[in-house]
Amino acid sequence: MAGILAGLMLGAITISVDQAGGLSPAQLQVVIEQMADIWRDAGVEVTVRRSTDEPTAIHAVISLRIVTFSLKPDGRGQPILAWVATGPEHVTLPLLFVSLPAINSVIAGGDYGGHPVRKLPPDVTQSLVARAVGRVAAHELGHYLLQRGGHTPRGLMRAAFSGEDLLGGWLGPFRVTEAERAAAVAEVSALARSQHGLQP
Secondary structure, eight states: OHHHHHHHTTOEEEEEEEEOTTOOHHHHHHHHHHHHHHHHTTTOEEEEEETTSOOOTTSEEEEEEEESOOOOOOTTSOOOOEEEEEOGGGOEEEEEEEEHHHHHHHHTTOEETTEEGGGSOHHHHHHHHHHHHHHHHHHHHHHHHHTOOOOBSSSTTBSOOOHHHHHSSOOGGGOOOHHHHHHHHHHHHHHHHHHTTOOO
């Protein structure tokens, strides 16, 4: 039991890809790598499993569903790229949705390496789409781990990201702050304990 509890305190999350939205296994690997790279410095380990796999005993499990539909734009007319499921009394649930059409609409008009995205080779475009999905999913994971719907002026939890942010080669716009780190790790531990029937 002590070994299990020690593992829980590390902030270990397994992302269960319950719906892939047509992304290939190689693209899904990029998605998870982006999520892992963003959250690693905050002390949260992110791994992946298929929905048919047995869960890892010491990890909290969060579902990721990449969907092929879009929601209506928000009040500012901006596309809604992703969202977290909510339950009674608007409590956030460990279930993340990412809209592939909305992602594509944002990055389609962007540039990468000085070239329009729509003119890039298909394999490059597919990798960039996966990169964008992973970064947006990391943001939504933050909404769940921090248990809040609001946004910050900068970093991972800011309200909007440009196409350049989603496609760029560095993760500077997606940093997790020190204040967010402790809250995120605590929520991972609480979720894992709850899912595995352990006492607080």
